[in-house]
Amino acid sequence: MTASRHAYRAAIIHMLDDPASSGEQDSYEYFQDGLLVVSDGKIVQLGEAEQLLQTLPADVPVTHYPNHLITAGFVDTHIHYPQTEMIASYGEQLLDWLNNYTFPTEQAFADANHAKRVATLFLDELMRNGTTTALVFGTVHPESVDAFFTVAQQRKLRMICGKVMMDRNAPDYLTDTPEQSYTQSKQLIEKWHHKDRLAYAVTPRFAPTSTPAQLDQAARLLSEYEGLYLHTHLAENKQECAWVSELFPTSESYLDVYKQHNLLGKRSIFAHGIHLNDTDCCQLRDSESAIAFCPTSNLFLGSGLFNLPMMEQHDVAVGLGTDVGAGTSFSMLQTLNEAYKVMQLQDAKLSPLKSLYLATLGGARALHIDDKVGNLASGSEADFIVLDLNATPLISARMVNASTIEEQLFVLMMLGDDRAIEATYVSGDLAWRKPSA
Incomplete structure (x- = not known):
C-alpha cells in the first residue's frame, strides 16, 4: 500500500x-x-x-x-522550442529579427530527426531550469509538433504545443494555406490532444502572417474540439501594431482582429500585450483570455514595458513567459529578475510573492490547469x-x-x-x- x-x-x-x-x-x-x-x-x-x-x-x-x-514546478506560458539554437542572435527588433533569424532557423524543422534532436535539447533545458509545464510554439511543419509531443510524452510531461498557421508575409518555405493549416492541425489534434498529459494549441503565428480566411479556420478548429488552446502574439512592437492596422483596416485594435475572428476565449493565451488600452483589457477579462508576460524578450527586442498594474486593475489573467529564443534565458528566475526591473522602470513594484505566483500558480491559472499543477x-x-x-x-x-x-x-x-x-x-x-x- x-x-x-x-x-x-x-x-x-x-x-x-x-x-x-x-x-x-x-x-x-x-x-x-x-x-x-x-x-x-x-x-x-x-x-x-x-x-x-x-x-x-x-x-x-x-x-x-x-x-x-x-x-x-515553474509554468512557462510562452516559448518557442524551434528557436532553442538561435537564442542570443544579435541586434534586431521584432520584424527584422523574424526575417533575418527566426524564419531561416525554422525551415529545418521539416526534418523530423532535426526536430526531435532540438526538442530533446529544449526539454533538457526546461528540466534543468525547473520548468515542468510550458505552452510551446512549433513551426509550420507538422513534423515539428509530432517530434515535440513524442519526446514530451516519453518524459510524462504536461506540455501544450501546436503547429504554426502562417499563409502570408513569410517565406514560401514556411507558408501553408488556410485549408492546409486546418487539415494538418486537425490531424495533430486527433493524434495528440489530451493524450496522457499533452494538449494542443491552435497556433496562428500572429495576425500579420495569417489572412482572415486562415484566422477563420483557427476559430473553426476551436469550435470542433473540447479543451483546445489558442496561442498567438499580440501587440508586442509598435511597428507591428501599425502593420496590423494597415492589414486589418476595419478592426478597432490589434486585439479586435482576434475578437472579430472569434479567437478570444477561456484558453486563449496572447503573448506580450504591451501596447494595449483599457478597452482591450476589459475584453481580455470578459472573455477569460490571458496574457503571457515576457520581460526578457521585450527588453532584448526593445519592444516596450509590460503594464502589469493595468492588468491587475482590470483583473486580466497573466502568466510568465521566457519567450526563448528572443527571450535570453530558459531560467524563470532570470525572467523574474527582468520582470522586476520592468516594473521598476514604471515606478511599480513586483514583490517576491507575486513573482513566485506568476511563475507557478499564475501561469497554471492562465492555462486553466491550476487544478493539476502550479x-x-x-x-x-x-x-x-x-x-x-x-x-x-x-x-x-x-x-x-x-x-x-x-x-x-x-x-x-x-x-x-x-x-x-x-x-x-x-x-x-x-x-x-x-x-x-
Missing part, C-alpha cells in the same frame, strides 16, 4: 492565490521544516515535517534536502522543484542576511539561474538533478 509513496523534507512554499487580490499574507503557505508526501504521481500530504513524520508508515522513504526550498495542494500532480539556497558562493553569502522567506525568494530571483535548481520532479519521479560538484 505504501510502496509507491515517497516523502520529501525541506523548507516548502507554494502559492494559494494572487497576492494582488487576496493580500500577501493570505496568498501562500510556507513550512520552514516541511514534508511533501507523494504517491502514484500525485501529492497526498503537505505540512510540518515534525507532525507528518509521526504518522508516516515506516516503509515510506524520506529524501531530506537541508538548506533547500521546495516549490511547485501549487502543492493535496491531489495536485507531483511536479515540483528543489531550490538550492547555497547554489553559488554569492547566493550563500547573501542568504546569511535573509531573515524571511520573502527575502530568500528575492535573493533567488535576483541572483539565481539554472544553478539554483537542485532537482526537478515530474509526476513524482526525479526528472533532473544537478550533477555533484
